[in-house]
Amino acid sequence: MPALLHLDSSADLHNSVSRGLTALFADTWRSLGDEHTVIVRDLHRSPLPHLPDAGLHYAARLRTGAERPDPEAEALQAALIEEVTNADVVVIGAPMYNWSMPSTLKAWIDYIHVLGSTVPFDTPEAPLKGKPAVIVSSRGNTYAPGTPGDGTDSVIPPLQQTLGTSLGMSVSVVTAELTLTERIPPLAPLAGQAAESLAAAQDMVRELATKLGS
Numbered sequence: 239m240p241a242l243l244h245l246d247s248s249a250d251l252h253n254s255v256s257r258g259l260t261a262l263f264a265d266t267w268r269s270l271g272d273e274h275t276v277i278v279r280d281l282h283r284s285p286l287p288h289l290p291d292a293g294l295h296y297a298a299r300l301r302t303g304a305e306r307p308d309p310e311a312e313a314l315q316a317a318l319i320e321e322v323t324n325a326d327v328v329v330i331g332a333p334m335y336n337w338s339m340p341s342t343l344k345a346w347i348d349y350i351h352v353l354g355s356t357v358p359f360d361t362p363e364a365p366l367k368g369k370p371a372v373i374v375s376s377r378g379n380t381y382a383p384g385t386p387g388d389g390t391d392s393v394i395p396p397l398q399q400t401l402g403t404s405l406g407m408s409v410s411v412v413t414a415e416l417t418l419t420e421r422i423p424p425l426a427p428l429a430g431q432a433a434e435s436l437a438a439a440q441d442m443v444r445e446l447a448t449k450l451g452s
């Protein structure tokens with residue numbers, strides 16, 4: 239049973255580009271067959287509490303004597319880790335909010351990135367190693383090479399670092415840029431470029447869902 243974990247974090251429930259693209263990914267996944275299941279976790283509609291205790295950054299055996307997190311928070315962390323571990327593929331909607339990711343998505347990362355548990359530390363165990371993660375990042379402006387935004391994106395690099403370099407997941411990135419050309423007048427001349435970016439993102443999402451689900 240190939241299982242997709244579908245995460246969204248956009249606070250826009252009407253016109254979200256990242257929600258549109260992750261939904262397209264999930265629909266393409268489902269179209270591959272009845273055995274292709276999807277679990278949805280909406281980090282905006284059902285936000286996680288911010289990580290309540292620094293001890294949760296470490297496996298229980300690595301905590302100091304003073305670090306005794308609330309058992310309820312430990313149980314939530316265990317459930318989130320089980321959910322991502324059980325998935326075959328993860329698709330993550332990651333809009334750009336003030337050059338970084340939404341705090342709702344960051345909270346999820348803080349729960350699942352755990353030294354000695356999901357991150358190899360004192361043992362080589364890496365339960366998420368090789369698991370495909372598809373990051374879908376929408377942004378109002380452009381951050382393409384040579385533009386003033388080049389190098390200021392703090393959404394994709396930290397996700398690649400935590401999910402890819404640290405957890406060992408196999409990360410793919412899809413971006414849809416210039417989503418605000420209709421709303422921000424100085425961006426209006428870039429409407430054609432925005433349409434091309436969205437079309438390319440849709441093609442890439444369909445292609446990745448088909449490849450990873452086959």
Ligand SMILES: Cc1cc2nc3c(=O)[nH]c(=O)nc-3n(C[C@H](O)[C@H](O)[C@H](O)COP(=O)(O)O)c2cc1C
Pocket residue numbers: 248249250253254255256257333334335336337338376377378379380417418
């Ligand atoms: C709180 C907030 C902060 C934003 N900050 C940025 C930003 O730093 N850079 C940018 O290009 N767009 C920014 N935007 C625009 C969003 O990235 C853009 O609307 C994007 O399409 C949001 O993703 P969504 O369509 O999936 O909701 C921001 C939007 C919001 C709501």
